[in-house]
Amino acid sequence: MITVTVDLGQRAYPIHIGPALIDRTDLFEPHVRGKTVAIVTNETVEPLYAARLEATLAPLGKTIIRIVLPDGEAHKNWETLNRIFDRLLAERADRKTTLIALGGGVIGDMTGFAAASYMRGIPFIQVPTTLLAQVDSSVGGKTGINHPLGKNMIGAFYQPQAVIADSAVLRSLPPRELAAGIAEVIKTAAIADHAFFSWVESNIEALSNYDQAALAVAVRRSCEVKAKVVGEDEREGGIRAILNFGHTFGHAIEAGLGYGEWLHGEAVGCGMVMAADLSARLGLLSEASRERIVNVTRGAKLPVRAPALGEERYIDLMRVDKKAEGGEIKFILLKKIGEAVITGVPEAELRATLAASI
Ligand SMILES: NC(=O)c1ccc[n+]([C@@H]2O[C@H](COP(=O)([O-])OP(=O)(O)OC[C@H]3O[C@@H](n4cnc5c(N)ncnc54)[C@H](O)[C@@H]3O)[C@@H](O)[C@H]2O)c1
Numbered sequence: 502m503i504t505v506t507v508d509l510g511q512r513a514y515p516i517h518i519g520p521a522l523i524d525r526t527d528l529f530e531p532h533v534r535g536k537t538v539a540i541v542t543n544e545t546v547e548p549l550y551a552a553r554l555e556a557t558l559a560p561l562g563k564t565i566i567r568i569v570l571p572d573g574e575a576h577k578n579w580e581t582l583n584r585i586f587d588r589l590l591a592e593r594a595d596r597k598t599t600l601i602a603l604g605g606g607v608i609g610d611m612t613g614f615a616a617a618s619y620m621r622g623i624p625f626i627q628v629p630t631t632l633l634a635q636v637d638s639s640v641g642g643k644t645g646i647n648h649p650l651g652k653n654m655i656g657a658f659y660q661p662q663a664v665i666a667d668s669a670v671l672r673s674l675p676p677r678e679l680a681a682g683i684a685e686v687i688k689t690a691a692i693a694d695h696a697f698f699s700w701v702e703s704n705i706e707a708l709s710n711y712d713q714a715a716l717a718v719a720v721r722r723s724c725e726v727k728a729k730v731v732g733e734d735e736r737e738g739g740i741r742a743i744l745n746f747g748h749t750f751g752h753a754i755e756a757g758l759g760y761g762e763w764l765h766g767e768a769v770g771c772g773m774v775m776a777a778d779l780s781a782r783l784g785l786l787s788e789a790s791r792e793r794i795v796n797v798t799r800g801a802k803l804p805v806r807a808p809a810l811g812e813e814r815y816i817d818l819m820r821v822d823k824k825a826e827g828g829e830i831k832f833i834l835l836k837k838i839g840e841a842v843i844t845g846v847p848e849a850e851l852r853a854t855l856a857a858s859i
């Protein structure tokens with residue numbers, strides 16, 4: 502097992518990474534408060550891992566509740582969030598109840614938001630079970646739900662007590678979901694670490710083939726980079742926005758097609774290709790580097806052509822992006838592989854990228 506620390510100044514929390522961590526009572530014990538623990542999961546993950554997690558928690562002598570939600574991005578909304586609150590209230594869950602998010606990013610984001618708002622804040626632990634959640638969403642405290650008009654529009658910054666990432670659970674992940682997780686690995690490397698990007702290029706087959714050693718490197722390095730960025734700028738006042746590379750286009754794709762049509766990671770993969778195109782068009786990124794982004798994304802079996810929503814629709818959807826200021830859309834672009842910039846762009850170049858990508 503290795504442990505990466507997220508150091509927020511006032512407080513810090515661990516990200517434990519390794520095989521069979523779901524079975525380690527000693528890792529959960531320091532973070533489980535109160536008399537009740539609620540495991541929040543979904544109908545796909547529950548039959549795979551909930552009983553094991555309950556067996557791990559049993560020696561702690563807590564009352565354990567299972568809250569099982571419908572599966573999928575289309576359910577990351579108010580209605581599903583309310584099901585968590587309804588159940589917590591029905592069970593008389595008090596302020597010391599600990600929530601455990603057992604699942605991918607959808608479960609993690611919703612459980613975190615429920616924890617942030619139930620009785621104005623209760624503790625929660627992230628147990629990410631997808632690659633995407635292990636490399637990205639379980640770390641850093643962005644929690645929330647989607648709105649039909651925009652992705653993750655309602656939410657809170659609220660940090661977990663700990664992240665416990667069991668690498669063995671990735672074996673049951675469908676290939677399409679694995680690829681979606683690789684998209685966020687590519688993103689992390691592209692914005693912050695050229696050597697890591699080169700490593701991803703060389704190991705893209707191994708990652709796609711569930712090679713445990715390669716996945717361990719990807720999870721560890723991605724968490725190290727994310728922990729550092731979040732430690733510098735927890736609430737996205739500045740530098741944290743680089744973690745949004747590919748997301749301005751990607752979120753427009755997700756909302757425009759309807760949530761769940763494309764996976765988040767697929768939309769981000771295509772969004773990175775579009776952002777690299779825009780970076781090259783503006784003379785920031787070399788053509789050779791742009792091609793490396795396209796090739797590694799394609800190598801991960803992610804889409805590189807954008808869905809035909811129409812130029813105006815893309816622009817409309819991107820105007821509600823959380824990074825927009827006074828109606829001006831802000832993009833995360835690349836100066837080179839391993840270095841990102843946050844900037845507005847001339848409309849003509851943006852339209853040229855959209856025309857070339859669709
Ligand atoms: N908070 C953040 O910083 C952050 C970062 C990135 C993404 N996100 C959010 O995360 C979400 C995407 O997360 P995701 O890609 O994990 O999707 P997801 O949560 O929908 O999980 C993907 C699928 O895999 C299934 N699954 C989960 N673990 C499994 C396992 N071990 N074996 C078999 N099946 C398993 C799930 O039931 C689901 O069908 C999006 O809503 C995105 O906005 C948040």
Ligand SMILES: O=C(O)C(=O)C[C@@H](O)[C@H](O)[C@H](O)COP(=O)(O)O
Pocket residue numbers: 637641643652653685737741742744745748823
């Ligand atoms: O942690 C962050 O910061 C990120 O931007 C990580 C992204 O991968 C993630 O998809 C995040 O939820 C996007 O945040 P949003 O603020 O653009 O909704």
Ligand SMILES: [Zn+2]
Pocket residue numbers: 637685748765769
């Ligand atoms: Zn993302």
